[in-house]
Amino acid sequence: MWAVLEPLMPVRDLRKGGRPRVYSDRLVLDSIFYVLRSGGAWRLMPHDLAPADAAHRWFTAWRRDGTWDRIHDALRRRVRVAAGREPEPTAAILDAQSIKSSEGGEARGFDMGKRTSGRKRHLVVDTMGLILVVIVTSASVNDRPGGRRILQHLAQTFRAIALVWADGGYANSIDSTLLSWANDKLGIVLQIVKRTDDVKGFKVLPRRWAVERTFGWLVRNRRLARDYERLTANSEAMIKVAMIRLMTIRLAGQAVRWSNAIDREAARRIDAERLITV
Template sequence: MRNVDLGGDARRAYPSSLTNAMWAVLQPLMPVRDQRRGGRPRKFDDRLILDSILFVLRGGCPWRMIPRELAPPDAAHRWFTAWRRDGTWDRIHDELRARLREAAGRDRRPTAGVMDSQTVKSSEGGQAIGYDPGKKTTGRKRHLVVDTMGLILAVAVTSASVNDRPGGRMILTRLAAVFRGLALVWADAGYANRRDGTMIGWARDTLGLVLQIVRRRDDVKGFEVLPRRWVVERTFGWLIRNRRLARDYERLTTNSEAMIKLAMIRLMTRRLAGQTVRWTNATEREAARRLNAERLLNT
């Protein structure tokens, strides 16, 4: 443990802990405790519980290895699960996304998104473990739809054996149920190849969505930053900065989805608190450059 900048808070903390500015953003969104329900008063406040959960997210350690200065492992895991079940993580995530969009001068509800998937290895055992022959990986697959800022609109975690097309249908169905004003989604060729337009037709006829495929150029070899698709690739890069997400350690897919939303909650809270996130690799720097170029064209 070491001293970190908590924005004026003199207490000692870990680098993953919330600063005062971040807590000022999150505190009004936390569930209100009903003192009339009775029972024994809580020993640990919400901020300490959140610091403990974020330590696991950022450090990638097992729950039982949470340091003694934080909340006990059983209390941290119990509240992580309780807040997943009662929808707290979903509610906070959606509100922070809406605020961040407003701060960027956009409408709270997006009209376009970008879809992609990521296969990651899993730990020993757990729900929905499969083999992805394309990636030659045993584990799970994360299906994401993000807005044009890279903020998550919908997430689903499945077995790695689930193909992009059935996975895409599942997450687009979730997306359309929540964002009825969404009209356009960009995706890669894995969702609809040149010989098969059924995915595009299904999205148009069933959900009222335009699914636009962004393809690689045939004459380009190696890595290429593709229009629109780089946005969701950058989001995957944001996620795996958290060591708990570098591999899927959760036994339940619902916990995996909650960890992904928690990673985005932390990132969005930092931005709303005025704490900048530095680019750490060439891909993210290129993504930032393209984003700035798009902003200049729109002004």
């Protein structure tokens, strides 16, 4: 994994002087990945990793200077190219996930629909499930206002996106203002993929399974099974760190095991698409 990440890490300018670094970038990354995967508190860091204050300080510094964003975007382009796709996508999937948060912190609310007190993760992913844009808000933010905000960010960042799939929570037969706004203001066609009323239990829906699988990837990291961050900016950064780890594992050639129904179905559909293109 380090061989993939090392060229993407910030280059240190030794001419600026100051005290030399005590902990290497690799050790700091291992420490951050430990917190991500274990879900433990920063202060419970094992002694063979970087101290908690140093690891958290660099996590925050790399968030502020855009290092996480640069690494995440570079890895996403590499994963897409390795899969035979164009570096930048032209279609995406939009969805949101309400998740419980710990006590305190900013932007906490109650989602009446999911009966969840905490925050809401708004994601836009490409057709491979790789994150394009992530925004964390209070759980009380409705899907339509949250969708308007994240779609505007998507249009500014990815100008090639012309089609976005979403679920019925973003529009219905009574209120379709979000669809018309996205088409008129952003030039994006927002297509709703609805679930049929006669289907009970789990069902993989067309296109929407990609973003649902991404939510499954995220919550496998115990730090993301619940929102423990006091700042929403740190929550967004931790989500990108989780995707950085996942994409690095892929590029390093490590095997991936499908452990649940949606993963197995996603793998089957991806294999079927490859056979069609061949």
